Amino acid sequence: MKYLTILLFTASFTSNAQTISGFIYDHESTIKGVKLINITQNILTYSNESGQFKIGVKHKDTLTISSYFHSQQTIILSQDYFEEEIVIELQKTTNALDEVKVTKILEKKFDSIVLTTEIKNQLPNDIKADLIYTEFNPVAI
Template sequence: MSKILLLLLFFSFLNVHSQNGRKFIHGKISDKLGGLSNVHIINLNTKRGTYTNENGDFKIPVKLNDSLRFSFVGYETKLLKIIKKHFGIQNNNFSLNKTTYVLDEVDLNRNNLLGFLSADSKLIKKEKVINAETLKLPFAGERILTPAERRLQTARGGKNPALIGLLGGSISLDWIINSVSGRINKLKKLKDIEESEKNISYIKNTYETMIINELNISEDNLYRFIYFCEADMKFIRILNGGEIAMINFLKQKSKEFKKL
């Protein structure tokens, strides 16, 4: 028993020594309605802090001339210098005041509005929009091609390829060369793969929760199930048919998937 007592005394000594002679003071922080919970109290000298409980009570180690800061969202921050009376038996009671926010004055007559939309819309100054279309830059407003689409377009001779006469028609010289070499077919396959991965990512991001929780497809089988659905010849048509069509499609495919 004496050994246990010695250990307790030893740890108590370490704790007191670590506080550098500081003692705990007890306090309560309130506003006009009562105790404030979760007020942040920090000793600016030791950088140690705590929070008030649901009744506004707290305790924190301090010594003479330490400075405490009380802060809480929506209330004015308060600073306190520790003096002798704070070490008394009674609790230290502190109060915080709510912060008053003053909004900037709004001048309703600045634009001379009349209250009629048809008339006021002509009086309101509109900021000039600056973008590729207003600047009339080349290809402004066109859809941005994916990397695979750009490579395929380049292999075919670009957007406006140089054409040569061939059997009464016209075709790009680059198109002929890349078709013969097999590059066109290879890039078409890469474009199809890119499109497939985009569709799979969309299904995963949009319907993952439903697939796992409602269709009871395990998370380990999530991608396997989505690839199974994407392989269906009706997938693209269903994908373009809207959310309801896709949900019904996924429900039907889940039954087929589970049988497999």
């Protein structure tokens, strides 16, 4: 009886969960590498090479779409978003930078021992980051 209660309790939460999919583009073409975050459920994914994405959501979840070169959008998911693939258009933004003045270039001597040590220390972090990216980005394959 205890297991049946747990099963029914878990099923009630997962029954409302759905996956939505769609494409992201700007006025020129589809956009790869756009970050989509389901703020409500803390789920992250990225659009693939052709601008396509899939993400787990529920009705009334908040979805934030952001890219380095486009304006961020936030969407509260109504029932309309679950009926067909979503097409999201992002507006390009221009990132204006302040003026930088370079006065002198300092050259650092190459030290192969230091570089080898830094690579050995960084490699496990890169492998771990790649595994996390792959786990949260099922469309990126």
